[in-house]
Amino acid sequence: xxxxxxxxxxxxxxxxxxxxxxxxxxxxxxxxxxxxxxxxxxxxxxxxxxxxxxxxxxxxxxxxxxxxxxxxxxxxxxxxxxxxxxxxxxxxxxxxxxxxxxxxxxxxxxxxxxxxxxxxxxxxxxxxxxxxxxxxxxxxxxxxxxxxxxxxxxxxxxxxxxxx
Amino acid sequence: xxxxxxxxxxxxxxxxxxxxxxxxxxxxxxxxxxxxxxxxxxxxxxxxxxxxxxxxxxxxxxxxxxxxxxxxxxxxxxxxxxxxxxxxxxxxxxxxxxxxxxxxxxxxxxxxxxxxxxxxxxxxxxxxxxxxxxxxxxxxxxxxxxxxxxxxxxxxxxxxxxxxxxxxxxxxxxxxxxxxxxxxxxxxxxxxxxxxxxxxxxxxxxxxxxxxxxxxxxxxxxxxxxxxxxxxxxxxxxxxxxxxxxxxxxxxxxxxxxxxxxxxxxxxxxxxxxxxxxxxxxxxxxxxxxxxxxxxxxxxxxxxxxxxxxxxxxxxxxxxxxxxxxxxxxxxxxxxxxxxxxxxxxxxxx
Numbered sequence: 001x002x003x004x005x006x007x008x009x010x011x012x013x014x015x016x017x018x019x020x021x022x023x024x025x026x027x028x029x030x031x032x033x034x035x036x037x038x039x040x041x042x043x044x045x046x047x048x049x050x051x052x053x054x055x056x057x058x059x060x061x062x063x064x065x066x067x068x069x070x071x072x073x074x075x076x077x078x079x080x081x082x083x084x085x086x087x088x089x090x091x092x093x094x095x096x097x098x099x100x101x102x103x104x105x106x107x108x109x110x111x112x113x114x115x116x117x118x119x120x121x122x123x124x125x126x127x128x129x130x131x132x133x134x135x136x137x138x139x140x141x142x143x144x145x146x147x148x149x150x151x152x153x154x155x156x157x158x159x160x161x162x163x164x
Numbered sequence: 165x166x167x168x169x170x171x172x173x174x175x176x177x178x179x180x181x182x183x184x185x186x187x188x189x190x191x192x193x194x195x196x197x198x199x200x201x202x203x204x205x206x207x208x209x210x211x212x213x214x215x216x217x218x219x220x221x222x223x224x225x226x227x228x229x230x231x232x233x234x235x236x237x238x239x240x241x242x243x244x245x246x247x248x249x250x251x252x253x254x255x256x257x258x259x260x261x262x263x264x265x266x267x268x269x270x271x272x273x274x275x276x277x278x279x280x281x282x283x284x285x286x287x288x289x290x291x292x293x294x295x296x297x298x299x300x301x302x303x304x305x306x307x308x309x310x311x312x313x314x315x316x317x318x319x320x321x322x323x324x325x326x327x328x329x330x331x332x333x334x335x336x337x338x339x340x341x342x343x344x345x346x347x348x349x350x351x352x353x354x355x356x357x358x359x360x361x362x363x364x365x366x367x368x369x370x371x372x373x374x375x376x377x378x379x380x381x382x383x384x385x386x387x388x389x390x391x392x393x394x395x396x397x398x399x400x401x402x403x404x405x406x407x408x409x410x411x412x413x414x415x416x417x418x419x420x421x422x423x424x425x426x427x428x429x430x431x432x433x434x435x436x437x438x439x440x441x442x443x444x445x446x447x448x449x450x451x452x453x454x455x456x457x458x459x460x461x462x463x464x465x466x467x468x469x470x471x472x473x474x475x476x477x478x479x480x481x482x483x484x485x486x487x488x489x490x491x492x493x494x495x496x497x498x499x500x501x502x503x504x505x506x507x508x509x510x511x512x513x514x
Contacts, residue, residue, distance in 0.1 A: 006373050014374040036305070
């Protein structure tokens, strides 16, 4: 049976050539090929991971934006509210102040009126006193001359006073 | 294609024989008696010259160098043309393709036979192809593969991911050069064997023996204590059974590569024998009418052989990876130990 008896020569050549081929291919083919494949796979993986990260970052950014927007909106509302309160306060204050001022002015006017009135009354009193003194003087002068005449004079002066 | 050519050649040589003037009746019957067994064995065997085809009496043959060593007369190197047709040269002659010395001395035959030449062609082809592929990676870096690079890349990745990583585990990288080389060597050699005039390299027991022994040596040299613990103290087996188990496991070490050797040899040789047998039918029946049938079957087997070529390369590589994987495995799972012996064996057995 020729085909199942291994030939020494062929074994020899197979060992020598096959080992040379393994060593040569390992150095010049398999190592560069496998390292390139690994490199490419890791670069693809890295790219995918980066894309994922970018997506996540985008999402975060978007969420941040929304948060910022919401905050801004709240801030605006707050400011508006504050402004309204403040303006209301101002109006209230102004109103109060105006009322007070008005009251004060009215009071002052009243005071002035009262003073004027008092002054006028005093003057009236003085004038009345002066008149009385004058009348009394004149009466006294007439008394000395004629009684009826005196009476007439008093009456006429009194009339005069009433007219005033 | 081989079959087509072969059929044509056989037909031509037959017609040549038929037109020859017949000298004696004995001669006539001898020359016309077609012996398919001999023809097939001659075809799948090795030879010292590369016989391409014969046209009538013209033989187109490449004579390969004969390198022989004899203890007495030393090294002899000459062309096998000197030994053609049974001639004797430097005290050497060919007897049924076996180099023998006329004085009966032992001959160590290191000739570049047809198989050695095919081995060289396959090796050169592999070097050219894969160094070209490697250059593609060097040129394009991490860019997408192109041309021949994109043809071999899926195969290389397949061997790495599906064979090496799965069978060997994290230590796979050390064994990748051998696994890739053995896969592509077997595949390329199988395909070369299918070419017309190609030699039956991977169907030669010396070649498969060498590959199997290399696998065995790699397995043994990379084995760790777990591997030997499994052989000498198989977990889950009672102590009393160990005297039986140890020899069985030891035989197993040799049987694994032996099965690799026989599987590849038998598959490839069987394919060649079957195709040649279909072609021989034409000559056995001596009827041209049978030719279409033979050719159809021959062609079918040829396509089957194309499939077998890569399949056997894959199986050899996968089993090699599994044997290495079994030797370098760090720890075994619980259910692994429950099974006793090598738990992976049923899956590995092919």
